[in-house]
Amino acid sequence: MASRMTMAQALGTDGSDFTHRQRIATQYQMSATNKSRLNYCIFFHYLLFVVMLAKLSPDILDRLDIFILEIEELQIPQPLWWEYIWSSSLLVSFLGLSAIKKNNIKTLQRYMIGICILGFGPLIYGVMYYSSDVWEYLTIGKTSEIQLWKDLPYGLLWYAFILVAYQVHSFSLLFSWKLMAAWKARGSRKYD
Template sequence: MASRGGFMVTGTNGADYEHREKIAIQYQLSALNKSRLKYCVFFHHVLFLVMVAKLSADILDKLDIFILEIEELQIPQPLWWEYIWCISLLLSFIGLAALKRNNIKQLRRYMYGIAILGFGPLLYCLIYYCGDVWRYLTKDEDEDSSEIDIELWQGYPYGLLWYAFVFLASQVHFFQLYFSFNLLKAWRARGALRKSD
């Protein structure tokens, strides 16, 4: 106000009111972590589309739809963990609803769901393909991959492709849990400040 030529108290330039314009740290952290968690949810959706592309041959077979181009890819049959991991996408809607309402209880459910339906199937995948990946990584350069009993898809070791997916998905899930935990701390701090007022 003083800078616009209005009334000004003698001995001040109006800068003494700057402290009122500061945003409390818990609100800054909440806004920052909400934004980051939304990016993680977006990447979760991208990975879901990759998984659906992999499962498309099996889904189309169950619907009795025949598409020659997809059948020619000879995509290996899916395992149950792939479908269970796909269910983890539904958790993103719980997480986004929690962000909209700053709901601690829903955010906790989201975190537990990601730990169980996100990390659980990925851990199973790591264990299931561990033998194939180990055989592929320790084989001699002279040996042919077909002689060693390694499952290949389009000339690439199938287990190693899954390990790449697990690496990306576990990073996304880790950051989802990390930003959710930071949000819980910020929201609890805000609640504690309200109670003390």
């Protein structure tokens, strides 16, 4: 639609000279962008939790005395304690969602601490626990002395999961850090 000259406009302008005044402050742009990115990271955290829950389901069903033949035939190895601790990091994600919704710096800091303890801590333990099996498989190539699941090295499967989880948690911390910086910049301008 073409712009027409009206009596309310100044002579010699088409009315588009106001665009320089419609800029969004940088901290608000950063806040919106990083909120969206952190939401994606939390979504991927939920997807990883579903994968972990599928791995833990035989043990959970055994503890509840529920027998499902198809799951038992998969012969999934018994879980270690670090898998349950990592699964509890899902609860921390609700802090992150709450912080995003309310722009609360304290809640976001708690989310970041929770991800460091419940997210990265178990992953580091998993890397150390399976390091000898992965090293033996990658250097020697023998599978006779390492744990296998469906003819695949179990430690290497965990390393794939740990790599993805590490990336998700790292990006979550990065976007949380940028959100805190944007929110603090907004607060400092208000007091000036």
